Amino acid sequence: MKIANITASLHRHEIDLPGIGASIESRMFVFVEVETECGLKGLGCTGQFLPWSTIPCIEDHIFPLIKGMDPFHTEAIHGKVWKQLNNRAYTGVISNALSAVDIALWDIQGKATNRSVSELLGGYSREAYTYATFGYPFFDEQQIAEYAKKFLADGHTMLKMVVGGEPTRTWKDDVRRVHAARDAIGPDVDLMIDANCWFNPHDAFMLAKALEDVNLKWFEEPIQQNDARALADLRNRVQVPIAAGQMEGNRWRFRELVMHHAVDVLQPNVLYNGGYTEALKAAHMAQAFNLPMANGGGWPIFNMHILAGVLNGGPVEFHYGMWMTGKHFFDGTPDPVNGKMTIPDAPGLGFTPNYDALRDARITDPAGAQFKGRDAHGYLLRETILKSA
Numbered sequence: 226m227k228i229a230n231i232t233a234s235l236h237r238h239e240i241d242l243p244g245i246g247a248s249i250e251s252r253m254f255v256f257v258e259v260e261t262e263c264g265l266k267g268l269g270c271t272g273q274f275l276p277w278s279t280i281p282c283i284e285d286h287i288f289p290l291i292k293g294m295d296p297f298h299t300e301a302i303h304g305k306v307w308k309q310l311n312n313r314a315y316t317g318v319i320s321n322a323l324s325a326v327d328i329a330l331w332d333i334q335g336k337a338t339n340r341s342v343s344e345l346l347g348g349y350s351r352e353a354y355t356y357a358t359f360g361y362p363f364f365d366e367q368q369i370a371e372y373a374k375k376f377l378a379d380g381h382t383m384l385k386m387v388v389g390g391e392p393t394r395t396w397k398d399d400v401r402r403v404h405a406a407r408d409a410i411g412p413d414v415d416l417m418i419d420a421n422c423w424f425n426p427h428d429a430f431m432l433a434k435a436l437e438d439v440n441l442k443w444f445e446e447p448i449q450q451n452d453a454r455a456l457a458d459l460r461n462r463v464q465v466p467i468a469a470g471q472m473e474g475n476r477w478r479f480r481e482l483v484m485h486h487a488v489d490v491l492q493p494n495v496l497y498n499g500g501y502t503e504a505l506k507a508a509h510m511a512q513a514f515n516l517p518m519a520n521g522g523g524w525p526i527f528n529m530h531i532l533a534g535v536l537n538g539g540p541v542e543f544h545y546g547m548w549m550t551g552k553h554f555f556d557g558t559p560d561p562v563n564g565k566m567t568i569p570d571a572p573g574l575g576f577t578p579n580y581d582a583l584r585d586a587r588i589t590d591p592a593g594a595q596f597k598g599r600d601a602h603g604y605l606l607r608e609t610i611l612k613s614a
Contacts, residue, residue: 226337228296229262231288231326233280236586237593238553240546242361243375249361250546255279255321256554256583259329261296267332268555268578269325270527271496275318277591282322286310296330297337299502303327316474320499327500328527328574335573342575343568346505346534351568353533355561356417358523358544360386366405373409382564383415383442383540388432389423396424396432407439417468419445419521426455433463443468443490445521456487466490470507471522472497479507483514490539492521495528508535523547525566526558526576533568541566554582 233255240250253273260266271279290309291302303323311319331342343351359376360369369386376384386406388399399418407416418441424432429447436444443466448455451469460467466489473479474497482488493507508531511518517537520528523544532538543561551558557576559566569575 226265226295226297226333227262227293228259228288228291230260231257231283231329232260233257233283233325234583235276235280235588236554236583237588238550238586240549242372242545252546252550253588254550255283255325256578257283257325257329258578259296259326259333261333265333265336267296267329267334267336267573269327269329269332269500270524271321271325272522272524274321278318279322279325282318283326287322287326291326296333299327299330302330303499303502314475314477316478320474321497324496324498324500324503327502328495331501331530332573339572341568341571342501342530342573343534346501346531347536348534349536349538350533352565353529353538353568354383354540355381355525355543355564355566356383356385356415356540357381357561358385358387358419358542360384360402360406362387362390364402366402369402370405370409373406377410377414380563381543381561383417384410385417385419385445385542387421388418389420396428396435399432400435403436403439403441412440415442416440417442417445420447422446422449422451424448426452426459430459430462433459433465437464441465443519445469445492446471451482453481453485453487456482457485460487460489468492468519468521470494470498471520474498476503476506476510479510483510483516488516490519491516492519493531494520494522494524495531496524497522501531504531505535508537512537524551526551526555527574529559529566529568530574554579554586 237253257269445468468490470492471494491511493504519539520542525541555576
């Protein structure tokens with residue numbers, strides 16, 4: 226079995242949250258299909274970052290390099306990409322592109338062997354715990370409390386909210402928002418916060434220190450650039466556990482986080498860190514240091530396989546926007562039920578593309594991929610939300 230063709234395309238989905246009345250999030254992604262000479266196809270995906278660079282990287286650079294190779298030989302494929310396209314180990318576009326291709330290769334392997342990707346990655350479990358990311362950065366205390374209760378009523382058992390991200394707010398405002406969420410859900414529900422690398426070390430410390438009484442499960446990516454040294458310093462000064470890693474592009478960045486004792490929870494995301502092949506290396510490194518893993522950066526339908534497959538896998542993130550995007554564009558995706566999800570019985574990834582939905586949402590003009598009236602995460606600006614609320 227040999228790789229015969231690879232295609233990549235960009236798509237966008239507008240996310241509606243009940244009660245808001247307008248799209249709160251514009252989610253883009255690059256969809257990839259790898260086809261073998263015998264007609265077997267595997268699907269892959271990477272996120273919205275620099276898509277007009279990622280697509281030609283896949284089609285014009287990675288595909289010609291690996292055409293004719295065996296999709297089971299992921300180490301050889303990665304080795305060829307590293308040596309000829311990325312011998313200085315930079316991240317970003319090349320990591321995102323390789324991630325999407327690698328996911329598709331594992332999907333092919335699963336279909337060829339009639340096994341799920343999670344089985345091929347280790348087969349530790351067919352289930353994984355889940356958490357729901359519900360709290361957008363533009364939510365005030367009242368909205369945070371309201372949606373925390375809504376998601377809890379829907380059966381979610383762990384919740385995460387975003388802090389930072391709003392230039393008009395300070396860390397003191399986030400203290401009030403987090404307390405509002407904790408008061409709404411009670412003391413026994415696991416609550417996490419995610420700053421998306423927003424704060425400088427001082428403000429991250431002030432916020433974490435002020436929230437030590439809230440009993441947070443973790444503080445995710447609290448510091449700009451995921452500075453391993455600064456994360457380690459913060460971790461030593463506060464009682465809140467630290468998590469990071471969703472956008473790291475290779476094993477050496479994970480090694481930096483681990484060796485600096487910078488995190489309590491490691492968070493590789495297969496859409497960005499080189500796919501399952503690279504994520505498996507991060508998982509085994511974490512095992513050697515007795516570190517648990519969890520999913521950060523969403524896209525649960527892909528990350529569920531690595532977290533269910535390895536023995537130190539933790540909860541899968543059902544970020545509302547990416548969860549709804551996955552349901553819209555792929556058929557057969559699992560939902561969380563009472564805080565757990567089950568790997569589908571179908572082989573490979575266990576779900577299939579909805580080609581009609583993909584066609585209708587495809588972006589072919591770079592001008593159509595620009596965010597208008599949204600922040601860097603794709604969220605509508607706060608004043609637009611308030612007008613529609």
